[in-house]
Amino acid sequence: MFIKSAALYDAIYSWKNYADETEKIHALIQKHKGSPGNALLDVGCGTGAHITHLKKFYTAEGLDLDDQLLEVARQRHPGITFHYGDMAGFNLNRTYDVIVSLFSAIGYVKTVARLNQTLHTLARHLAPGGVILIEPWFTPDVFKVGTPHATIINEPDLKIARMNVSQIEGNVSILDFHYLVATAQGVEYFTEHHELGMFTREEFAFAFQQANLKMIYDEQGVDGRGLYVGTKP
Known part of the structure; x- marks a missing residue:
């Protein structure tokens, strides 16, 4: 989530x-x-x-x-x-x-x-x-394991780098997102775990x-x- x-x-x-x-x-x-x-x-x-x-x-x-x-x-x-x-x-x-x-x-x-x-x-x-x-x-036949992904947002007051490497467990794809976020308040790093069947x-x-x-x-x-x-x- x-x-x-x-x-x-x-x-x-x-x-x-x-x-x-x-x-x-x-x-x-x-x-x-x-x-x-x-x-x-x-x-x-x-x-x-x-x-x-x-x-x-x-x-x-x-x-x-x-x-x-x-x-x-x-x-x-x-x-x-x-x-x-x-x-x-x-x-x-x-x-x-x-x-x-x-x-x-x-x-x-x-x-x-x-x-x-x-x-x-x-x-x-x-x-x-x-x-x-x-x-x-x-x-399951098209999901590629071990593929690196990156989303970069470069707005004047917001910088985001979100990265993950696609993984799989059975027929469930595992997305462990790593976020680096910069705003006027500072720089924050956090992760999120997502699982999609x-x-x-x-x-x-x-x-x-x-x-x-x-x-x-x-x-x-x-x-x-x-x-x-x-x-x-």
Whole structure:
């Protein structure tokens, strides 16, 4: 979880074109959605960056298990409801016409058993004719162990260097991020540990099937990571 870096999240991912992604997401939703409403839930919403654009088309809400990211999201969108919850087992006592889980947030469920639980939970919150969009994390066959990664932010009042070397345990990718952050208050160093499960297409297909959802796979998706599109009869 982004316990220590939540305040830096948007700076670190400032390269990401949320507006362009949302246009693609909206087009896919309109293509596949059969329900008449426009209620949307962003699961694993993070700081609410996608909701900034999704709220132009839908009555949007967010859900996340990271309190620090939710705090940023609530400050950004004071009029929008954000829920604290685990995507594998939340209960909001209502349904939505659209449920999205983007930027590989699904990887944080880690195990196949929790992936199946998550799809059941999402399906329970989906209205008949509704659509689910899930952007996956890497599959086990393409994740490269021992690869060094670096993100550098060089703004006038903020300098960030984030580095890690990709590791793996079973089908779980291990990301131990090392941060060096400079602000007017000084220089800080800290680490964060992230674990994301890597699921095959077959495992996703089974999870959708067990949740009684029809599923198609979009190879490209919105950002080159692929996209699972599920619909509820």
